[in-house]
Amino acid sequence: MLPIVGLTVGFISTLIGLTTSAMYDGHSMLRVTPQTKRQEDHLRDLGKHQGVSFIGGDPLVGDHSHVIASPQVLDFVLESLKKFETEHLLTNPDVGRSGLERMEGYISWDAYYDLDSINQYLTVQSVGHPDLVTLTTIGKSFEGRDLFLLKINNGSTTKPIIWIDSNIHAREWISSAVGLYLIDQLLNSPDIEIQAYLDDFNFHILPMANPDGFVFSHLTDRFWRKTRSNTSATAINGCRGVDRNRNFDAYWLENDGGSKDPCDLYFAGDAVFTELECIAIAQYLDSIRANLIAYISLHSWGQNVLIPTGRDSTQIPEYNEYIRIANLAAAAHQIPHSMIYTTGNPAPGTSMDWAYLNFPSAKIHLTYEFRDKGQYTVLLPADQILPQCEEFMAGIKVIFDELK
Ligand SMILES: [Zn+2]
Known part of the structure; x- marks a missing residue:
């Protein structure tokens, strides 16, 4: 039986966990802002290292990007940014315990x-x-x-x-x-x-x-953006899901808007719709x-x-x-x-x-x-x-x- 609106009987709010799963414990978030092509290229290379990932789009000159770095690679990332004189700001020192x-x-x-x-x-x-x-x-x-x-x-x-x-x-x-x-x-x-x-x-x-x-972002990966569907790559490498807001039949994949890579956060799908x-x-x-x-x-x-x-x-x-x-x-x-x-x-x-x-x-x-x-x-x-x-x-x- 459903409760009467306005009453919270049976709906006592309960804390059921931290938003960020254990996979991000101790990970840091950095905002990086490349000002030159050299810095942009360096950031793209950095993103290929184990323990480093970008939660937004690829780095672009003049734009902010956000890097998640594991505790094992944080010093390396900071040193590397310093070496290339790339503007950066540590915005969250522990994503896994960010209080959410x-x-x-x-x-x-x-x-x-x-x-x-x-x-x-x-x-x-x-x-x-x-x-x-x-x-x-x-x-x-x-x-x-x-x-x-x-x-x-x-x-x-x-x-x-x-x-x-x-x-x-x-x-x-x-x-x-x-x-x-x-x-x-x-x-x-x-x-x-x-x-x-x-x-x-x-x-x-x-x-x-x-x-x-x-649900996946609640239980497994707080930074999950896509759907959870099978794609052409799922059987090969396990990559799932499509960026729902790149999959509509409207200028699909034009201007580098969305990715053709099924493992990318911005994968636009194997086809529209x-x-x-x-x-x-x-x-x-x-x-x-x-x-x-x-x-x-x-x-x-x-x-x-x-x-x-x-x-x-x-x-x-x-x-x-x-x-x-x-x-x-x-x-x-x-x-x-x-x-x-x-x-x-x-x-x-x-x-x-x-x-x-x-x-x-x-x-x-x-x-x-x-x-x-x-x-x-x-x-x-x-x-x-x-x-x-x-x-x-x-x-x-x-x-x-x-x-x-
Ligand atoms: Zn969105």
């Missing part, structure tokens, strides 16, 4: 929760708001987990639909925390401004777009195309509001309108906690670009990159969840207002 905790139980905004808790929360909200909420599934993941979609509709089914998804990338836990917070606000906020959005729009929210990868989770989103969006007014995808990190497209820097015909709205949102996001958001374009192959190309009648297609700007990266401390949620609400309200 994973919880099970009733969702609150001061901890990261496991998949069962997230799904339980969605069920509780749907049971507690039978007049507003429909909880359904749009398909299954590679490992057979449901892709739960929570629909909020206060009466009319013909209203414009705002689609929001989160955790396309497994390790970006803050994104689904914000997705759940948005659901919570839409259903439970006393703010009449927020309540009024239900009169203007229907909301279709997919808080967990990559459940297999999310190899991933069941991508197909499920695409098919569902197609089924609601007549009413779709906005496609919004939540990610981290970087503090960006990204607009189409990832093909190149060519401006889309609607650029002025997109950038106007993105800038308005970015300014509003800054208000609650003075965090600066910037606008930009994504990599190729994203869900946003696919939605932009296939649903031109929707007014806006956006991708969010949440906190931070590179200190904690995907290991955003739990005490930043609520501030992140609050600043998201400040900006997303501006977007909702623009869509009216």
